Amino acid sequence: MRKLRYGMNVTLDGYIAAPNDPSHTSGDAAIGWGGPSDELFQWWLDQELACGLSLYGRKLWETMSAYWPTGDQQPGANQAEIAFARNWRDTPKVVFSSTIDKVDWNTRLVTGDPVAEITRLKAADGAPMEVGGATLAGAAMRAGLIDEYALATYPVLVGGGTPFFTTLDGWVNLNLVETRTFPGGVILTRYETRR
Template identity: 45%
Template sequence: MRKIILWMSVSLDGFIEGPERQIDWHLVDEELHSHANEELAAKGAFLSGRVTHELMAGFWPTADADPASPRPVAEFARIWRDMPKFVFSRTLERADWNTTVVRDVVVDEIMALKARPGADMVLSGADLAASFRRHGLIDEYRLYIHPVLIGRGKPLFTASDAKTDLRLVENRAFGNGVLLAHYAKR
């Protein structure tokens, strides 16, 4: 059965975006972007909420059209376009770029998706992750911790009664100071 991996960048103080959705504090250099491309190219699908999907769809479909685009940017544009995507939204009517709109997180439907043949799936977005976590649907956590304190914004994890025991799978420090902390459910 394929796994669902929460894949998020987070500030050291636990935020995924600033108070006005800023992500300009992300330290994505060529080393980190190339690493992400290599890992993500081997995955089987992207799972995201509407806001994340619309943000991605607003940039990545044509990000490689500019000949001046750095190699990792052009590479990821192709990965993103080709990857099957599932966007969870109650308001979105349709989505382009190999995307299926899903109305709700229904455990039986997610388990059926996990049982399909293919590679592991990547989950992004704090609100969607909270729903998946509540239902025990996240198998692994890949957190890219950026060496910055942004003070306030949207936290990755909100208060919850759900306790999840994890084991360390991998950790890695990148040259720009970003740390990968990769955990799996025990």
């Protein structure tokens, strides 16, 4: 059975995007409160390289596909960004949406029930999968499908926006498996779901 991971950059008050954050709506690869340090970007790249399948909601897909197909060709792209862009293009992806009708870059579109499809994908053998996008991840969370959470917490409070976690019907017990400090006061915490 494959593991399903959910990880993102998050504010101290728990948001992955602030209200009216231009980077969240424009497709910019950076987040409004600052991009990751080179060291943190490398950590995310290592996670991506270990992933066998990426699952996206529509909004995150639009953000990622607006930049990463040519991210390695951008002026000033460093080695990690070049590697990330190439890996992003090569990694199989599934986009869950009922409002778009075409995807590309080694991607297939699912318009049906995301929980049923994610459950089916998890039942297969293979490298870990990652889920991205608050709405899609929230559905997977509520269904108890997420095996690992990774939060790169930035020292900023934005007071609202898109939360990392969704409202749940009950408790989910976790085991802390990694804690690490990155430049700029960013704290990474990684948890596994206790089954």
